[in-house]
Amino acid sequence: MRRHADEDVAVPEPAYGSTEEDEGHLVQVVVVGAGIVGAAVAYEAARAGAEVALLDKSLPASGVTADSFAWIGGPRGGDVPDPGTALRRRVLQDYRRLEEEVPGLRVRWRGALMWGEEQLDDGCLAPGEHVVDATEAGLLEPRLRVRPMRALHAESHGAIDPVAATQALVRAAQEHGARLMANSAVTALDLRDRQVRGVRTSNGSLPADTVVVTAGVDAPMLCGPLGFDLPVAPSPALLMRFTAPPGLVRTLVATPHLEVREAADGHLLVAAGYDGEIDQDDLRRAGEMMLRRLTATFDVQDVNLVSVRLGTRPMPADELPIIGPVPGVGGVYIAVMHSGVTLAPTAGRLIASEIVDGVEAEQLAGLRPARFRSRDEW
Structure with a gap:
């Protein structure tokens, strides 16, 4: 929550943050889930200047990321456009960018x-x-x-080693100041007046201004207590x-x-x-x-x-990515999708831009969690 300089009145946070809430205070971002999507978000947010902690209940890329076929490709010519098309159109370009930026991240461009x-x-x-x-x-x-x-x-299509790519992103995030907290399961989000204050983990509590949930099939468990049933199976x-x-x-x-x-x-x-x-x-x-x-x-x-x-x-229930703020809760952001390996570099870049720089991404407009009804609307 922010406060006016001339009165002690709490003002709700905007949907999208900025690097500095107050002079000298960097946005504290906790990313829950160190698969390739979480690693990409952590890298981009740390690179943008946020104070980032990347948490995982096990080790980076030890979950579904390791089981991915890892096909990297954009929309096909015959595909019917949908709300995720704009996101997919930038995938190949973003992977080529990451090859230049991130040591150890390599795509086998074999078509x-x-x-x-x-x-x-x-x-x-x-x-x-x-x-x-x-x-x-x-x-x-x-x-x-x-x-x-x-x-x-x-x-123009290719493939990656998803484990090696995730580990490379984690190392790059750490080089920009991010902390990796492996073997640290997030058990709940701490809220006050419907605003996130941090996370509770198997190793204690951690403060946060923004929590980005990239925990795949575990994401609904964290969203349920917020009054939002995330339709992911x-x-x-x-x-x-x-x-x-x-x-x-x-x-x-x-x-x-x-x-x-x-x-x-x-x-x-x-x-x-x-x-x-x-x-x-x-x-x-x-x-x-x-x-x-x-x-x-x-x-x-x-x-x-x-x-x-x-x-x-x-x-997701409609098979489209779910990316954006949880309705009615300040500071909680969801990023769950299939295929995460394909979309990770573009999703990570846009998510970091929203939560760190406060720039709302038009490419994500049709992918917001708000397209699903919250429990309070039933």
Whole structure:
């Protein structure tokens, strides 16, 4: 709360802050959740001059970030625009910026080759997209057993190692003065007169002017006591790792039955949705089924399943990012989305601009938590 200089009257905080509330007082920002979104927010806010603490119940990138396929790409030419389109349009540019700014953050810009889901219209392609024929597809992916007659080549797309990228962002945030508080679970937000004052953690309390909740599927637990039911549910997904000859898959290949790319260590990564039981036998069977699809798609026999990981992606009810202030509560800001790895650099930049510099981002206008009804409105 701010007070007028000539009277002892509390004045509510504006929705968006500024670097200095009073002369010499930096905004204290607590970021809850050290996945890639939280790491990006911490980096951008610290770089903008805020006093930042980044908290996580475990270690950075130890949650769903580590289970991400980590496909980096902007909107597709045939996509129907939605409130998240403006955010996605800047993703590639922001990742290239972070490659210049953040030591150790690297994108493998190998492009993506996609086919089989929809008709390809040469007249509605995004920049960097091209329709290719079977010969061109074979040049891009020589080991394909059957080459698609028509495919979409998005040459500007890439992928990252999400754990390495998150760790690089955390180190960069620390270089700008941010504190990392790992193994420190946030159990509640401290409020006074509907204004945040800090957070309570497993290791004690911490003051804050602004709390940014980037805790994925844990975010609803923190928002519930505020009277706001955050409509985010866990969406299970598998990330499978295979050994394979180097260079077997050159681009990011996406078909209706297979999404596969080569990781930096030479292994193949395959992503898939999952609606089975959390059972090791079921997970192994899913991995073996994907192994059969790999060998049916690519001319190779020497491929072996290494591991199958089950992750829980945070999926908003309308599948759009939820980014902005919690209605009716001062100083609490939400940033929950799928895919966080894709959107992190752009979301982090815009969020920091709002909470530190007080500049409201037009690109986030249709993504605010206020689009959902608070409990008091029922």
